Amino acid sequence: MTQARTDRRAHERGFTLIETIVALVLMGLLLSALASITAQWLPSWNRGLDRIQRSELIGIALERMGADLAAAEFVAPNRDTRRPLFDGSELSVTFVRTSVGPNAGPGLDVVRLGESRDRGEFVTVRTQTRFTPLADGLSLTEQVHLGSPVVLLRAPYRLSFAYAGPDRIWKGAWKGADKLPAMIRLTVRDAASQRVLSVSTIAPVHVQIPGDCTKPDGNCSDKRNSEGATDQGKT
Template sequence: MSIGAGAHHEGERGFTLIETIVALALMGLLLSALAAITAQWLPNWNRGFGRIQRSELIGIALQRISADLAAAEYVPPNRDTRHPLFDGTELSVMFVRTAMGPNAGPGLDIVRLGETRDQGEFVTVRSRARFTPLAAGVSLSEQTHFGDPVVLLRAPYRLSFAYAGPDRIWKAAWRDADKLPAMIKLTIRDAASERVLSVSTIAGLHVQVPFDCTKADGKCDDDKPDTGDSARAAGQGAKR
């Protein structure tokens, strides 16, 4: 029995020490090649994924800003003023719209979209304040205290505004005008490279004139002061 078992084991062959070392060396080379490929591919994948995420966030921000601007209403600041409460500059815009939000009741809000500093960086923020008739001769910023800030864009992206009337001539500011702008251009730039992103867009406003200017004759009654009730009625009628 022992002689047969010994003869059987003599017919079996295993890996020699040299073959084992060679196999381990080949495996090490293969793993090194895979690690090098992964080190080159993974950062590119992460950058591409990051760009997609940023594009989605920018797209969501622009949709929200465009919807806000489209809902702007022709509401004068008080009974003695005919021009609408609208203050637009290159880096911020303030306007009146129907109150919107889970805790917002019926009424109007003054909405501000613009830049502010957060931890040393520029961020685009939406904030709001309840609309009440403003005192004449006092600036809007002195009478309005905005709250409920919502960050829409963060560095390195910066948002700028431009305004145009029916003539489609773009302006860097829109203040104390008799009408609301017909269009507002939203331009997003990379602050580091100053490159304009392709996701920049144009928002159209639904209302440019007071409600009493939409009569059949197309004329406004300039002698009649606008209390703002007509503009609110127009906004409510549009919602219905």
Template sequence: MSGRARRAAAGEAGFTLIEVLMATLLMTVILGALATVTAQWLPNWNRGMARVQRAERLAIGLERIAADFAVAEMMPINGDAKAPLFEGAELSVTFVRTAVGPNTRPGLEIIRLIEKADDQGLALVRERAPFVPMPADAQIRFADQVVLIRSPFRVSFSYAGSDQVWQKEWRGQRQLPNMIRINVRDVATGQVLSVSSAAVVHVDAPAECARAKSAVQCLTARLKPDADKDKKEEQL
């Protein structure tokens, strides 16, 4: 091959400066377009993932609340108490249930669901304490706080007995409520969300049945409140 042919082949094998500049410009345009598209969909993707995570946490919290209510026990605070330990308000509930979870001993525990505020806003917190007989005015020391539901959601409770009438409070009753409604609201709008539900309490025997020695005594304890109520109405 002659020297002229070799020089011509060598010139055709490489890139000219113009070709390099054109390739660089094209790559810059492509990267800019990708950056623009990413900047548009990435915030929406992050917001969507945040909504999904909030919905999952809300579902887990509601499931935990309903499971606790379903197994509430009709247990008095001591042997002299006539009513079970159940204090129900609009923003808090205290009741007794069978101990559950890791590092728990067999027996009963007192559960309190209560709304509290922290640096992130309002939150529904689950607390627990071991159940032991105590005076009626004793202060229960709760521990093991776990946040179940946090803002932008807010939870309130209402209670219904056998008459199916919803009440904002349930205190000092001889029986547990038949159902507990869990209302979930959006903090910003105050609107009740469709995820709100009601839990059915499976225990419906009075506290006296826990100390009754036979089914007859338990039945008598269940009928006594109605008999006393009828007697008072007759006197009136």
């Protein structure tokens, strides 16, 4: 038994030194090729993943801003004013909406969506404060002190607004009108290339006129509405 096992092992052959070296060289070439392919492919993968993540974050920010704008209320600054508290420009919009949040009680908030400076770069920020009647003769910025900033959009992206009434004619500003805009367009651009992103959207405003216009005795005439449209056209 021992002799047969010895004879069988004598006929078995292993790798020679040359075969081992050749195998190691081939393995090294294979690993080098895989590393080269990975080095070329991985940056493209990371860039694609980064674009997807940014698009998702921008989409979430636009969805939140769209919900805010859709909830804008027709609220006059005080009893002596019939026009709503709404100030819309190309880079910011200020409006009144129902208070929302985990710690918010019943009431109204003044909300501003617009650009601000953070560490030398432009960011889109949401700020708010509790609504209280405003005095005549003073500007909105003098009376409303906004706080609780929340950054919604960072560089290299910038956000701009446009406004349209029922006529669907877009304007770069909406100030001093008798009604709220029917739609607000949110356009996101790459600051470097000025390319408009496909995630840009339009937010419909659910309320454009005061609540008393729906009452039978409401003082809301076609003349006042047409005058508001005329004033808006001059803005």
